[in-house]
Amino acid sequence: MADIDRLExxxxxxxxxxxxxxPDGVDKVTGRARFGADIHAPGMLIGKVLRSPHPHAKILSIDTTRALALSGVKAVLTSDDFGDVPAMHQATLHNVMAHNKALYEGHAIAAVAAVDVAIARKAIKLIDVEYEILPHVTDVDAAMAEDAPLLHEDNFTSGIDPKPSKPSNIATWSEFGHGNLDEGFSQADIILEREFTTEATHQGYIEPHACLATYSEDGNSEIWCTTQGHFLVRDTCAALLDIAVSRLRVTASEIGGGFGGKTVVYLEPLALALSRKAGRPVKMVMSRSEVFRSTGPTSSSSMRVKIGVRKDGRIIAADAHLNYQSGAFGGFIAMLGAMCAYACYSLENVRATANEVLTNRxxxxxxxxxxxxxxxxxxxxVIDELAVELELDPIEFRLMNAAKEGDRSSYGPVFDQIGLIQTLETARDHPHYQATLAKGQARGMAVGFWFNFGGLTSVSLNVNFDGTVTVSVGRPDIGGSRxxxxxxxxxxxxIPYDNVRTIIADTSSLGFNDTTDGSRTTFANGLAIIRAARGAIRDMCARAAKTWDIPEEAVEWVDGCARPCGSNAGDFEPMCIAEIARKSPKTGGPIAGHHEVNAEGAGVSFAVHIADVKVDEETGRTDICRYxxxxxxxxAIHPAYVEGQYQGGAAQGIGWALNEGYVYGDDGIMQNPGFLDYRMPVCSDLPMIEAKIIEIPNKGHPYGVRGVGETSIVPPLATVANAICSATGVRMTQIPMAPPVLLKAIEKNNKQV
Amino acid sequence: MVKVILWGGLRDLADGNSEFEFAATTIHKVFLRLIAEYPGLESELEDNVSVAVDGQIYRDSLFVSLPENAEVFILPKLQGG
Incomplete structure (x- = not known):
């Protein structure tokens, strides 16, 4: 068979x-699509969670007697219903149901299953919990103080040597970099050192967490849920409830946004445990308030950045220290921040250090x-401020220092093929950057970096008897990946696009698939589907060869048909996929392809964002005029959905920059757990975001695909801040730059001037 | 020969060393060699690292062939959203 194994x-x-x-468009716009909460089962119960009203408290006792006695209540769940779990799942278990201590306001304390929602709500009020209230801490810097209340008495900072002798709220320390900072800074003509803070933001998915769990008397069980990774839900729930993985089948519903926030379990193990106790299906749906108070926002932070440059515009040394607040359990986000800090730049002397800090959030x-x-x-x-000091165009300054192939990245390895310079040059030459600013507007830009991932992937491709094709994948479709x-x-x-249908298969139908995160789905699923299709083509060519009684090598696949090729192949009419499929029962049985792989080679990516803003100096309101x-x-496999990812990331980043943020009172209680007070951008807040796709093929994928889902949220915070600085002369060092905050900064600046 | 570099977080588990040169043809063989010399690295290499070979990042591929003179940079496990 000719050239079938070509890779690129x-x-x-x-x-x-x-x-x-x-493919999912019609169902979604007509309301037919079934999301997490859109499913029902005979005899279904409703589950509700009792959550801690305190940010930090010992749980002295939980008395469920009165709740259980309420007519219509079928099961009550506490941490006593869970056994020991492997160490890797302990934080997850203790997050889905508090053990001994409530670690944040909203932490699950107990759960009930009842015949309807009214009874379930009443029942959770009948659970008597005796707390011993403890001092709390929600601020990242306060949590690192010597006298800060400790969340975990057994937390000794990992990553430093020697191991600390005292416990603290710093979960992990990490450090990246190379070169000699002292030497670098000693050669600098200008050194800027600045401090910054950012507030936590929620992923803000419109669909709340929801699931339906059914545990059968025969030990088999099922979960339907909204998730970014149903295989992860299966394996985690199986571990938490000590059941065999093969006994649990998880089906992913349509998903109304995730953005990373649905890569962990919250309700699913509770619903399954309640179902096991009650002997009936249990459905659980979070309220918006529960989503805000109990599910993963990103970190808040305090940071210090120091960069030194020579007069010729060359960055000679760069240092950063990050403190990321990671909530009540340790994480990895500060470490990733440190890795990304200076990834856009070619630096001889660089360091980024990070603390992962525990708080009552x-x-x-x-x-x-x-x-x-x-x-x-x-x-x-800081880079932007340096460009101003050096009187250099901000893009030119970045081009002078941009990372390129062969440079040692700030996080360690040398870069292989990367496209930062081309991205910067495209931005510089873009009509937006070249356009004259409208009156009263100012411009800012920033660059950003992200890794992208591949991962465990298993797909199946079936050729139906009519020649149409069904593809089964194991990652939920969030952004149009089907x-x-x-x-x-x-x-x-x-074959035509309309002849292929892709479904998201359940966990019993395919091998393990990593979660839809890390910008991996189009890259990794696509790589596997291409190889699965090539397997099916190989089979179809072989069947045509047998039919024609010629060697397999003398058959090629062109435009959906097998046809003879080569001088000795003979003269046969092409045999197309529908004919081969129709005859398949007599030529060897069903035709299929499948592929299982740990997809590597995702390739890192860069983005450049440009914003024109207008700032009302009387109110502090910022309008994004062009972006x-x-x-x-x-x-770009489907350019419209690539543009959608770019636009979505930018929109979320603009919201993060200007308005979004968790507000905590001195009592450690979140003050704004609803979309009215937690201000996300809506259509009327944003212009049409222009998206310019650059295509520098990724050699790790047969078609050159690179992940696009995440990088676009990296630059907006700085882009908007830099534009605001251009507009007002005020360098904002805190996020969000909400109108009252910006107004105060403008007034302070005006007084100084 | 390949050049192996550990990220800072692993240095302490390797008696303060972070750069090595030895013969290895796969990531798996790099790990075995490191663990033989520094047993404290075993659990980290088992579960918590990604590996960049000449800049190409691999999250979980033990049997990637290493070119002669490759740089094998051992990083923390990477995760996305």
């Missing part, structure tokens, strides 16, 4: 690169490029 395709695409309608969860936007705000603000999957299968098979994203996609 860089041009001549027929389906890839087009913009067909998404919800356990932090990933949020789109976790950790990167926070530190990027600090670093890109369309891209159909396109890649259609491209490879040489452009320039980013490398490797190869």
């Amino acid at each position: 395709k860089v041009d001549g695409f027929k389906v890839v690169g087009t913009r067909p309608n998404r 919800p356990m932090q969860a990933s949020y789109r490029a976790p950790g990167a936007p926070i530190v990027n705000f600090a670093v890109e603000s 369309a891209a999957m159909c396109q890649m299968a259609a491209e490879e098979l040489g 452009t994203v320039v980013q490398d996609a490797g190869k």
Whole structure:
């Protein structure tokens, strides 16, 4: 068979690169699509959670007698219902249900299952909990103080040597870099050192957490839930409830946003445990307040950044220290922030250090490029200030110092092929950057970096008897990935897009798939689908060869048909996929392809954002007048959905920059757990965000695909801050730059001037 | 020969050393060699690292072939959102 195992395709695409309608579109706009809460089961109970009203308290006793006695209550759950779990799952278990201590306001204390929601709500009020209230801490810097209340008496900071002799709230210390900072700074003509703070933001998905769990008397169980990774839900719940993985089948519903926040379990193990106790299906749905108070926001932070440059514009040394608040349990976000801090720059002397700090807040969860936007705000603000000091164009200054292939990255390895310089040059030459500013407006820009991932992937591709194709994948579709999957299968098979349907299969239908996160889905699923399609093509060519009685090597696959090739192949009419499929029962049985892989080679990516803003100096309100994203996609399979990712990341980043943020009172209680007081941007807050796709093929993917989902949220915080500085002369060092905060800074600046 | 570099967080588990040069043809063999010399690295290498080979990052691929003179940089496990 000719050339079937070719790995790369860089041009001549027929389906890839087009913009067909998404397969799930009609169901979503008509309301037919079934999300987490849109499912019911016979005999279904409703589960509700009793949550801690205190940010930090010992649980002295829980008396469930009165709740259990209430008519209609079928089960009550506390931490006593869970046994020991492997160490890797302990924090998850203690987060889904408090053990001994409530560690934040909203921490789950107990749960009930009742015949309806009214009884369930009444029942949780009948659970008597005796607390001993403890001092609390929600601020990242206060949590590191010597006399701060300790969340975990057994927490000794990891990552430093020697191991500390006293426990603290610093969970982990990490450090990255190379070169000699002292030497570097001694050669600098200008050194700027600045401090920054950012507040925690929520991922803000519109659909709250929801699930339906059914535990059967025969030991088999099922969960339907909204999640970014149903295989993760399966394996975690199986571990927490000590049941065999094969006994639990998890189906992912349609998902109304996740952005990293649905990469952990909250309700699912509770619903399954309640179902096991009650012997009936249990459905649970969070309120918006519960989502804010109990599920993973990203970190708040305090940071110090110090950068030295020579007069010729060369950055000679760069240092950063980050303190990221990671909620009641340790995480990894500060470490990722430290890795990303200076990744855009070619530096000989660089260091980034980070503390992961425990506080009485919800356990932090990933949020789109976790950790990167926070530190990027600090670093890109100082870079911008340096460009002003040096009287250099901000893009030219970044180009002079941009990381390129062969440079040692600030996080360690040397870069292989990367496209930062091309991205910066495209931004510089973009009509937006070249446009004259409208009166009263000012411009800012920033660059950003993110890693992107691949991971464990298992897909199946079935050729139906009519020649249409069904593809089964194991990652929930959040941003239109089913369309891209159909396109890649259609491209490879040489058939129309409409002849391919992609479904998200349940956990019993495929091998393990990593979660839809890390910008991996189009990259990793796509890679596997292409190889699965090639397997099916190989089989179809072999069947045609047998039919024609010629060697398999004398058959090629062109435009959806097998055809003889070569001088000795003979003269046969092409045999197309529908004919081969129709005859398949007599030529060897069903035709399918599948592929299982740990997809590596995702390739890092960079983005440049440009913003024009207008600041009302009487109110402190900032309007985004024009906004452009320039980013490398490797190869845009479905350009409209790539643009959508760019626009979505920018919109979320703008919200983070200008308004979003957790507000805590002195009592440690979140003051704004609703969309009225937690101000996310809506359509009327934003202009049409322009998206410029650059395509520098990623050599790790047959079509050159690179992840696009996360990088676009990295630059907006700094982009908007830099634009505001251009507009007002005020260098903001805290996020969000909400109108009252900005107004105060403008007034302070005016007094100084 | 390949050049192996540990990120700062692993240095203490390798008696303060972070750079090595030895012969190895796969990531797996790099790990075995490091663990033989520094047993304290075992659990970290088992669960908590990614590996960059000449800049290409691998999260979980033990049997990647290493080119002669490759740089093998051992990083923390990476995770996205």
